[in-house]
Amino acid sequence: MSFEDEQRMSRRPPEPGTSVAVIAPHETFRSVTDQITSVVLTRRTPLFWWATFGAALVGIGFFVVSTCWLFYKGIAVLGNQIPVAWGYPITNFVWWIGIGHAGTLISAILLLLNQSWRNSINRFAEAMTIFAVACAGMFPVFHLGRAWILYWILPYPNTMHVQPQFRSPLVWDVFAVSTYATVSVLFWYLGMIPDLASLRDRSKSKLAYGFYGVLCLGWRGASRHWRWHESASLLLAGLATPLVLSVHTVVSFDFTIAILPGWHSTIFPPYFVAGAIYSGFAMVLILAIPLRAVYGLQNLVTERHLNNCAKLMLATGLILAYTYLFEPFNAWYSGDPYEMAVVNNRAFGPEAWTFWTTILCNVIIPQSLWFRWVRVNPKPLFFVSCVVLYGMWMERFMLIITSLSRDFLPSSWANFVASFWDNALLLGSIGVFVLFFMLFVRFLPMISIFEVRELLPHSSPTGGSEK
């Protein structure tokens, strides 16, 4: 792009619907640095933080007690039974890992697509990814029964001469999720190094100086380092993009490779990926809306961010609605009586309430996002996001219990009943997520400072931000 083009672009009137700037005007390098670092270094921890942290500690209590009880007593404390051997744990696993996907979408895919508005929300979205994947990773372990021999799933030389079965999607899942967790952490940390250096340079106490000094690995912002840093970030983004699609695809393979009616379908991979991103954006909004209000970040996380996230939520929600329509068509068109029986059982069987709750929460209520008023107003948007998040949990629950409880042989049918410990574990995992997230907000830069600097109009020597 020539210099003249850039000048013209920067003078171009804002597109309709995006009249609100990405970053509020009059911000400077200094003001954004001060604002973001002060949350960690100087400002008093707000009451909201303590209240949320306290609530998360209660969740942790549930988590500790229920995991101890589960490991002590065995898998029977949960509602998992044959035929519904997956129950809550796998529902929670798919739900949590799906939530993580929006973080990678924001940090990697939108980076590759040059959507610079994402620069002020990518950091905490990535943090959300990591903590969500951590929560997700625990649940398959919980439903193993003998969690202490978890490592048998890994290929390693052993005296038993037993090795994992590489034709099984459950083994693929282990590789997919652990790779996803590792790459997300690397990407997040790499992006944070320059900002940790900013925290180091602005820290007042010796303790903070040492802490951030070690964490930032001695970053000094040399231009060559920036070049390699940018190159590595872009490559990680390029790697994370197919990775994030592959992870939920592999998760959906856990279902589709089985021949169970209602699962054995080629539409599952795109269906799962769209659902994952849908629920993830709901979580991004649930986190962003209170954070920007409490920490006064409305100048960095603007109305435009809310609007864009809501639009992405609407789009992925519509993809999901399409697959909800397509599923019964698929069953009918296949002519398979078992597939048709599952469709009928989902909509009108004993667990029909899960199906209709899913439709209400994921298809009907989110249509309100067509209205701009809902997209840019924090309160209704927060409400819709909560509804979607709940609906997405219900969707996975519906998929798991309706298919597993009614397979080919009526003699092996049985309904699923959740136990107290199922709910306690789910609540506990939310506690774990919130606790980690609150610690992140308190001790690490929750907005990428150097990328926000790049958004400022005077960041480019030719005037006007390029990215």
Place this chain on the structure above:
Amino acid sequence: MSPNLLYAIALEFDSPSALVKATKSVRERGFTKYEVYSPYPVKQLDEIVPGTDPVPLMVLSAGVLGAVTALVMEYYIAVYEYPINVGGRPLNSWPSFIPITFELTVLFAAIAAFIGMLCLAGLPLLHHPVFNLPEFARASSDRFFLMIEERDPMMEIVEEREWLNKLGALSVSEVESR
């Protein structure tokens, strides 16, 4: 250590355009050992500051290594170490090996990108002479620094050293080497 206790001459700027302009003149004047410090990546510097970018090659090689590792491991285990006949399917059912091959490719490549970048930059590093300059704390916020190192042969010429004062920097200071 060299008897010279200076590490570099630091020129401080408050805008990316002033920094780019000064760096260009320094390069045209014939200086070779200089480094530029900024609070965010300034694109235009990539053309001015010499250096190559080996990160993509590292990532590519690691990715290939990951793919080969995964395929060899899966083939060896499924065919020799622990062969199981599942419904008469071939032991080497390679299409089923692809998901893990893909994951390990990404894993190896990502680790290479991260570690490779740190190794190139010589990080982690506990201390560096640039931190001896108290003003350098603002290099991670709103100041831009051009450091011309003492080991540059041009620095032995007094006129050249004095020429640096004429570049329009906010301040010109000496950075001690330890």
